[in-house]
Amino acid sequence: MSIIKVEKLTLVYGQGTSFEKTALNDVSFEIQSGDFVGVIGHTGSGKSTLVQLLNGLLKPTDGKVFLDGKDIWANPKKIRNVRFKVGMVFQYPEYQLFEETVYKDIAFGPKNMGMTEEETDQKVRSAAEFAGLQSDHLYKSPFDLSGGEKRRAAIAGVIAMDPDVLILDEPTAGLDPLGRDVLLSQIRNYHNMRKNTIVLVSHSMEDVARICDKILVMDHGNKKMFDTTENVFLRAEELESIGLRIPQITKIMHMLKQNGVNINANIFTVEQAFNEIINYLGT
Amino acid sequence: MVRNITLGQFIPGHSVIHRLDARTKILLLIAYIVFIFCAANYISLLMMTAVSLAVVLATKIKFRLYLKSLKVILLVVLLTGILNIFNGSGRILWELGLIKITEGGINNAIFVTVRIAVLVLISSVLTFTTSPSDLTDALEKILKPLSIFHIKVHEIAMMMTIALRFIPVLLEETDKIMNAQKARGADLESGNIFYRIKALIPILIPLFVSAFRRANDLATAMECRCYNGGVNRTRMKVLCFSGLDLFGLIFSMIIFVGVIVSNLCIPAVVR
Numbered sequence: 098m099s100i101i102k103v104e105k106l107t108l109v110y111g112q113g114t115s116f117e118k119t120a121l122n123d124v125s126f127e128i129q130s131g132d133f134v135g136v137i138g139h140t141g142s143g144k145s146t147l148v149q150l151l152n153g154l155l156k157p158t159d160g161k162v163f164l165d166g167k168d169i170w171a172n173p174k175k176i177r178n179v180r181f182k183v184g185m186v187f188q189y190p191e192y193q194l195f196e197e198t199v200y201k202d203i204a205f206g207p208k209n210m211g212m213t214e215e216e217t218d219q220k221v222r223s224a225a226e227f228a229g230l231q232s233d234h235l236y237k238s239p240f241d242l243s244g245g246e247k248r249r250a251a252i253a254g255v256i257a258m259d260p261d262v263l264i265l266d267e268p269t270a271g272l273d274p275l276g277r278d279v280l281l282s283q284i285r286n287y288h289n290m291r292k293n294t295i296v297l298v299s300h301s302m303e304d305v306a307r308i309c310d311k312i313l314v315m316d317h318g319n320k321k322m323f324d325t326t327e328n329v330f331l332r333a334e335e336l337e338s339i340g341l342r343i344p345q346i347t348k349i350m351h352m353l354k355q356n357g358v359n360i361n362a363n364i365f366t367v368e369q370a371f372n373e374i375i376n377y378l379g380t
Numbered sequence: 381m382v383r384n385i386t387l388g389q390f391i392p393g394h395s396v397i398h399r400l401d402a403r404t405k406i407l408l409l410i411a412y413i414v415f416i417f418c419a420a421n422y423i424s425l426l427m428m429t430a431v432s433l434a435v436v437l438a439t440k441i442k443f444r445l446y447l448k449s450l451k452v453i454l455l456v457v458l459l460t461g462i463l464n465i466f467n468g469s470g471r472i473l474w475e476l477g478l479i480k481i482t483e484g485g486i487n488n489a490i491f492v493t494v495r496i497a498v499l500v501l502i503s504s505v506l507t508f509t510t511s512p513s514d515l516t517d518a519l520e521k522i523l524k525p526l527s528i529f530h531i532k533v534h535e536i537a538m539m540m541t542i543a544l545r546f547i548p549v550l551l552e553e554t555d556k557i558m559n560a561q562k563a564r565g566a567d568l569e570s571g572n573i574f575y576r577i578k579a580l581i582p583i584l585i586p587l588f589v590s591a592f593r594r595a596n597d598l599a600t601a602m603e604c605r606c607y608n609g610g611v612n613r614t615r616m617k618v619l620c621f622s623g624l625d626l627f628g629l630i631f632s633m634i635i636f637v638g639v640i641v642s643n644l645c646i647p648a649v650v651r
Contacts, residue, residue: 154559177565185563192553193560195585205582209565240589254564 099127099166100262100294101151101183106160108146120146122318123160128262128296133288135309135326136298139340143318144298145188148264151296152183164262181210184260188267190251194239199230199250202239206258217257224257225250227287229279245276256287262294263287269304281308306330306344306365314341327363346370391508395440396624398509402518404625408632409506415639416498420648424639425494431635432498439509449504450497457496464488487649512544517619534609542598550591557586 108121121143128134136144149155150162153169153176162169169179184206187193196202203224207217225235228249234242239250252268265284269277285308288295299305305312305326312329314322316339322329329336333343333351342348346367354362360377364370392398397405412432419425436446468485475481507515520537527533561582562568568579 149559152563154562177567180563181565185560187556187560187563190560192586192590193557193564193582195582195589205561205566206564209567258564 098130100130100132100164101128102163102166103127103151104161104163106147106150106162107158108143108150108155109158112158120318121150121157124318124320125160126313126320126323128294130261130294131292133285133295133308133310134297134313135305135311136296136313136315137300137302137305137341138315138321139300141317142315144300144315145266146318147315148185148266148296148298151262151264152185153179154185181258182260183262183264184255184258186252186255186263186265186268188270189248190255190268191244191247193254194247194251197238198236199225199239199242200235202250203235203254203257206254210258220257220259221253224253227256227283227290228253229283245272248272248280260293262296264296264298266298267300268297269299269301277304284308302342303344303365306347314339326365330363330365389507390511391441391445392511393440393509395438395509397435397439397505399622399624400509400628401619401621401625402510402514403521403619404621404628405506405510406515406518406522408628409502411632411636412502413499415636416495416502418643419639420643420650421646422649423646424642425491427635427638427642429494429498432502435505436501439505441508445508446501446504450500453496453500457493460496461489461493464492484650491650513541514617514619516541516544517615517617521619532609534613546591546594549594550587553590554583554587557583557590 104125106121106124107119110116110118110120124143124147136147138144146155150157153162156170164179164182169176194202196205200221203221204217207220212220221235222232225232230246230249230253234246234250239247242250248268252265255263268284269280272280281304284295284297297305297309309326311324312322312326313320314329314336321339322332322335330343330347333348336343343351344365347362347365350360350362350364350370350373354360358377360373364373412428416425416428416432419428436443465481465485465488466479468482468488470482470484473481473483473486510518516537519540520533523531523533523536558566558568566579566582568576568583571579
């Protein structure tokens with residue numbers, strides 16, 4: 098069943114002024130419940146605009162967004178409920194922390210939803226665990242944490258709302274390679290356990306290739322592709338024409354295959370490639 | 381929401397007004413404001429209004445943007461206008477108990493309304509057509525004589541430049557933080573006044589934290605580039621007077637003389 102359906106979505110910033118700019122142009126697609134979708138594209142391709150439309154932070158100039166089959170703007174007064182169902186982690190989410198303790202900050206979302214103390218407590222603790230925060234961090238001031246820990250706390254703040262759809266906008270921006278790897282695999286684990294829908298926005302093909310099942314490619318406000326990761330990477334040349342590159346390791350595997358090495362070329366991580374080549378050499 | 385503020389916004393262009401020296405514009409703005417309040421009869425008021433409108437047109441900026449900045453003070457203008465109707469002397473036109481409308485009152489109301497509207501219009505002309513850096517440069521030059529009283533003019537100008545420079549940045553930041561908290565279910569639009577003030581905390585705290593962080597970063601960056609105040613600094617863009625400025629000054633002088641003459645010849649309708 099499709100959880101999010103987008104129809105002919107168009108968004109124009111500053112309509113009617115001299116700064117008019119079309120950020121999104123006639124985009125339609127459907128996301129199935131339980132999908133793990135990566136949204137990829139260059140800076141200014143409309144990725145961030147698109148995801149802000151999905152949870153009703155922006156109102157489309159034209160077109161519609163359906164959540165569970167219902168138009169989210171049918172009743173603008175109920176838009177908060179949409180935001181509870183579609184959780185959104187912004188770029189550099191650590192700048193939204195404000196409470197005295199990490200615990201209170203994570204509890205902000207659940208409290209706004211009207212959960213009881215007990216429910217909130219349980220959500221906060223499980224969210225902190227999913228985000229990889231140690232329990233003694235919960236009673237520290239968020240401003241005393243390190244950069245990476247702040248990011249985790251902020252992500253936990255959204256996970257605590259237990260959304261059906263979790264949107265993450267560039268969650269790994271500014272993290273070191275190790276921090277990035279850990280965070281990505283935690284997001285994947287979270288998805289595997291909760292079986293909810295995740296939309297991950299990134300400009301790094303490597304990141305998206307590693308953890309996403311489907312990829313939505315955006316270019317200058319237009320939808321270019323929306324398919325499974327394997328199928329998208331088969332169109333490497335098209336991707337390169339809009340300035341995106343398939344992961345290096347996938348490219349190498351494609352080249353090996355073209356040169357007559359009989360291997361599976363749908364490989365996105367060095368580890369998988371290593372195993373595949375060992376297998377090939379063994380046979 | 382915060383993007384709708386036009387007051388203080390710079391709109392790039394190449395019109396005659398854009399090309400005037402910022403110093404000329406500031407001095408003329410002050411002079412125009414003085415004279416719009418000096419104009420005491422309809423002829424001189426009309427003269428000042430016509431000239432201001434001509435200047436507004438000469439900027440070649442869409443009139444709608446001016447209307448937007450007028451809209452901000454609409455309430456103030458209407459309120460003072462209405463209050464002034466009842467405050468005046470002279471021939472009584474209409475009377476109900478203690479309330480009376482007089483000829484003087486109506487004159488007062490018209491003058492106050494037009495004066496404030498024109499004031500806002502020509503102030504917008506200055507900010508719309510002058511980039512913030514030109515504006516502070518010009519202010520620094522104009523205030524230069526104060527440095528003999530040991531007032532650090534350059535530092536004040538630098539502070540103003542930085543403040544102006546960071547207005548859009550902070551607005552954008554506010555927007556982002558508001559969105560982030562709204563995504564977590566923050567309710568900013570309903571409830572009574574105390575509830576609303578409380579709802580601002582999740583926005584103000586991150587905003588202050590990030591403002592201090594930015595200030596700190598900026599100070600470090602300036603120190604890394606060996607910034608040390610105003611002595612012997614040269615500028616990339618040097619302000620210079622041109623024939624255009626001379627023309628603007630002479631033109632304005634003629635208008636001002638006109639206002640003075642008409643004030644002397646025709647009896648004043650307002651104080």
